[in-house]
Amino acid sequence: MKGLWNIFKKGIITENPIFVLALSLCPALAVTSEAINALTMGLSVMFVITANNTVVSIIRKFVNPKVRVPVYITSIATIVTLVQLVLQAFAPELYKALGIYLALIVVFAIILARAEVFASKHSVVPSFFDGLGMGAGFCIALVIIGVIRELLGSGTVFGMHVMGSWYNPALIMILPPGAFILIGYLVAIVKVYNQHQEKLKMSRGDM
Numbered sequence: 418m419k420g421l422w423n424i425f426k427k428g429i430i431t432e433n434p435i436f437v438l439a440l441s442l443c444p445a446l447a448v449t450s451e452a453i454n455a456l457t458m459g460l461s462v463m464f465v466i467t468a469n470n471t472v473v474s475i476i477r478k479f480v481n482p483k484v485r486v487p488v489y490i491t492s493i494a495t496i497v498t499l500v501q502l503v504l505q506a507f508a509p510e511l512y513k514a515l516g517i518y519l520a521l522i523v524v525f526a527i528i529l530a531r532a533e534v535f536a537s538k539h540s541v542v543p544s545f546f547d548g549l550g551m552g553a554g555f556c557i558a559l560v561i562i563g564v565i566r567e568l569l570g571s572g573t574v575f576g577m578h579v580m581g582s583w584y585n586p587a588l589i590m591i592l593p594p595g596a597f598i599l600i601g602y603l604v605a606i607v608k609v610y611n612q613h614q615e616k617l618k619m620s621r622g623d624m
Contacts, residue, residue, distance in 0.1 A: 428550030435558040455563025463552025470548030473536040
């Protein structure tokens with residue numbers, strides 16, 4: 418169980434897809450102006466990457482290495498289509514808000530990267546937890562960005578007013594330049610945190 422926990426937790430901080438690996442930044446800029454959109458996109462990606470990792474791990478021994486990438490993309494596209502149909506049926510407003518970016522999950526680098534780097538080389542259970550951890554890290558990152566951008570840019574969080582009438586929204590935060598600036602600061606904070614943790618581990622090892 419400890420090994421599975423280590424596989425899961427690395428996607429949260431030490432190998433966070435957005436703050437550390439800098440993969441799939443497009444949705445981090447495009448759909449995080451509102452926290453609800455960020456959460457929906459994050460949960461969608463978490464489901465897709467977890468399901469795809471599981472599928473790739475199951476079929477890895479039957480796929481010719483020469484055609485593995487088309488097979489992986491076909492698997493991702495099938496799962497994304499399922500997510501689109503579910504959202505379109507049960508949450509049409511969120512489906513419209515996410516727009517083209519929902520379909521673009523198919524080509525998100527993080528999903529194909531985990532299939533190639535991890536799921537194609539490991540059994541089902543570790544691959545499941547790898548996808549779940551990376552997806553959770555991606556989702557958490559989007560929600561953090563979305564909450565901060567919506568709070569500073571609109572004075573609301575998940576559509577609920579938090580700031581009083583005195584607050585003058587910083588409109589740049591709901592625009593792409595604001596997202597770039599915010600992500601830069603968050604990347605720096607996570608990098609400093611990871612470096613601090615590495616130093617603690619080294620000091621404990623020396624002792």
